[in-house]
Amino acid sequence: MTVPPLPTLMLEPVVRAALIEDLGRAGDVxxxxxxxxxxxxxxxxVARQPGIVAGLDLARLAFRLVDPAIDMTIERGDGSRLSPxxxxxxxxxxxxxxxxxERVALNFLCHLSGVASATAGIADAIRxxxxxxxxxxxxMPGLRALQKYAVRVGGxxxxxxxxxxxxxxxxxxxxxxxxxxxxxxxxxxxVGHLIKIEVEVDTLAQLEEALSIGVxxxxxxxxxxxxxxxxxxxxxxxxxxxxxxxxxxxxxPAIAAAGVDLISVGWLTHSAPVLDIGxxxxx
Numbered sequence: 001m002t003v004p005p006l007p008t009l010m011l012e013p014v015v016r017a018a019l020i021e022d023l024g025r026a027g028d029v030x031x032x033x034x035x036x037x038x039x040x041x042x043x044x045x046v047a048r049q050p051g052i053v054a055g056l057d058l059a060r061l062a063f064r065l066v067d068p069a070i071d072m073t074i075e076r077g078d079g080s081r082l083s084p085x086x087x088x089x090x091x092x093x094x095x096x097x098x099x100x101x102e103r104v105a106l107n108f109l110c111h112l113s114g115v116a117s118a119t120a121g122i123a124d125a126i127r128x129x130x131x132x133x134x135x136x137x138x139x140m141p142g143l144r145a146l147q148k149y150a151v152r153v154g155g156x157x158x159x160x161x162x163x164x165x166x167x168x169x170x171x172x173x174x175x176x177x178x179x180x181x182x183x184x185x186x187x188x189x190x191v192g193h194l195i196k197i198e199v200e201v202d203t204l205a206q207l208e209e210a211l212s213i214g215v216x217x218x219x220x221x222x223x224x225x226x227x228x229x230x231x232x233x234x235x236x237x238x239x240x241x242x243x244x245x246x247x248x249x250x251x252x253p254a255i256a257a258a259g260v261d262l263i264s265v266g267w268l269t270h271s272a273p274v275l276d277i278g279x280x281x282x283x
Contacts, residue, residue: 003149005078006149008057008061011058011061012061015061016065018062018104019065019066028099031099031100032096035096035099037096041281042090042281042282043090043281043282044282045089045091045277046086047083047085047088047275047276047277048084049275050083050084051116051117052081052116052120053079053277054115055113056077058105058109059072059108059109060072060089063097063105067098069097070093070094070097071093074089075087075089078153091279106277110276111274112149113274115268116153116154117154118273119135119150119156120154122247122249122252123154123156125252125256126252126263129256131255132157132262133155133156133265133268134156134263135269136265137159137161137162140270144269145161147269148161156268159264166197166198167195167198168198169183171202171221180210180213184197184214196217197217198216198240199217200218200219200221207220207235208234211234215239218235219242219244220242220243220260221245222245225257228259231260232259241259241260241261242260242262242263242264243262243263243264244265247264247265
């Protein structure tokens with residue numbers, strides 16, 4: 001499935017801020033001193049390792065904001081699976097602009113491709129099951145929409161975009177409210193009819209209590225695959241089941257085999273390794 005691109009209106013402020021940060025108070029003193037203003041260059045974005053590409057619109061915008069005369073032609077669009085040596089895009093135009101925009105373009109592209117690649121790894125590992133991988137709100141400040149886009153490109157789905165999306169009653173909410181029942185009842189009495197309610201549970205006893213009151217989804221936190229299997233049986237499709245808690249590529253298949261609807265993985269956005277992509281100069 002092709003993931004719709006994010007509007008340029010959303011991307012430009014983020015890219016512009018990154019370029020301004022990089023240019024500092026005097027601009028690119030290295031490039032301006034070495035590269036003649038009339039020099040032109042032809043370059044290519046090339047994959048150094050296998051993965052999924054994401055973030056090409058941001059890379060293109062980084063170059064064009066520096067110099068609108070720079071032309072970027074995409075060879076492998078967002079969502080493409082890459083092998084080492086694959087040419088992702090070619091960039092041609094004023095050499096100064098290409099060199100000045102290079103790092104910001106690669107920062108966005110390598111990071112978001114890393115998020116997409118990590119997501120794809122989990123999605124591939126659990127493909128035999130009905131379970132889907134989803135991200136969390138553990139995103140880098142200012143990059144949430146971009147990182148969640150990269151998760152979708154990698155074959156995952158998105159959890160809440162913010163605190164106003166849905167009610168997610170966590171363990172600290174339960175502690176302050178004095179229990180699962182009062183927390184759920186207060187949430188239901190306050191929020192609108194279109195807002196779903198999910199509650200985090202650590203034990204099957206808590207799950208039973210939540211189900212007796214009625215919720216839209218249950219977050220099954222740090223449970224073993226066997227406990228998750230029992231939890232799914234208890235829920236019996238009365239709510240969406242979501243497993244969380246230090247899930248990685250090795251543990252995901254057994255958790256998916258337990259029958260949960262979703263696996264939520266925070267590290268996909270807060271600490272996924274970058275995908276190594278380089279900008280190669282061409283004669």
